Amino acid sequence: MTQVIIRDLRKKLGKNEILKGINLEIRSGEFFAILGPSGSGKTTLLRLIAGFEVPDSGQILFDDKDVTYLRPDERGVAMVFQNWALWPHMTVYENVAYGLKIKKLPKEEIDKKVRWALELLGLEGMENRYPHQLSGGQQQRVALARALVVEPKVLLLDEPLSNLDARLRLKLRGEIRKLQKELGITAIYVTHDQEEALAIADRLALLRNGRIEESGTPEEIYQNPKKLFTAIFIGKTSYAKGVVEEVDGDKAKVRVGENLVESVAHGVNKGEEAIVVFKADMCKLTPKQGRTAIRGRVTVPMYMGAFVEVRMVPLGYKKELTFYIPEQEVPPPGSEITVYLPVKAVHSYPVEEGVIEEEEEE
Incomplete structure (x- = not known):
């Protein structure tokens, strides 16, 4: 060897x-x-x-x-x-x-x-x-x-x-x-x-x-991706831009539209913009301790067999995000739903020039 x-x-x-x-x-x-x-x-x-x-x-x-x-x-x-x-x-x-x-x-x-x-x-x-x-x-x-x-x-x-x-x-x-x-x-x-x-x-x-x-x-x-690019590139992910409202050790709360999302923090500072990356295939439709929530309006639901791909616009936000929920019931377009993710599946990073632009070009 x-x-x-x-x-x-x-x-x-x-x-x-x-x-x-x-x-x-x-x-x-x-x-x-x-x-x-x-x-x-x-x-x-x-x-x-x-x-x-x-x-x-x-x-x-x-x-x-x-x-x-x-x-x-x-x-x-x-x-x-x-x-x-x-x-x-x-x-x-x-x-x-x-x-x-x-x-x-x-x-x-x-x-x-x-x-x-x-x-x-x-x-x-x-x-x-x-x-x-x-x-x-x-x-x-x-x-x-x-x-x-x-x-x-x-x-x-x-x-x-x-x-x-x-x-x-x-x-x-x-x-x-x-x-x-x-x-x-x-x-x-x-x-x-x-x-x-x-x-x-x-x-x-x-x-x-x-x-x-x-x-x-x-x-x-x-x-536990340490870099923003890694977090976006690896796994089924969705990301949004927000403002950091609170930092407590390795956790941060980021305002995304009307949603206050708890996340694992990677060098973000209170009052600054951040990118929040969601492991989109780890979400549920039921609340539970240790999960953070994001509510939005469904634009396109797609039944995929073992899961439903849901595209939704978070309340107060303009960009469409994608989540994958295991429930068989397909939410109708225009309905409001709340998805819940483990905090460990949500990561926030400082805005890094070039990364988001590269991803959107891909």
């Missing part, structure tokens, strides 16, 4: 600085996710770790070895690409064996390793098929087998499930995590899907504009 250390990594494309000083420590045997919106620099970072690109400055270490300027084949990495990049003229067997043949291993050893990888990924009996004869899920498994068969020190995955339908993505992300834990390989997984990152990773880093906004375990990032 290999530890990956990244120190002050920087990369420009022309005049555009893609990565602006990345520092990360990925532990041996860890499943680490790099998450962020489009253009945040996550794929560039992965390609630098792989050796497909060279940084302008900074350092990449595998354990104590500096691999910053080594070729990909000298690093002991294997990569699974977004489009899987299978050779169309090669069979499944030949695709999986390709990396071993490049290493000039004996034929018997190649066959043994390929058979192991095919069995591991449930591809027995498909050895002689070509990629165009496989389903998307089968092609993805071939790409994984090809990466794992070379026994890499570090496995790199660049949005490998993004071309699959939702049902298959859910199934295969669990299989990938199970395989990684069984084999004990250090894995780095790039995705823009925050639900996928939360589900699959031991720890994750959230990138924004070439910098790490926040890193930690999925639980830390979801339950």
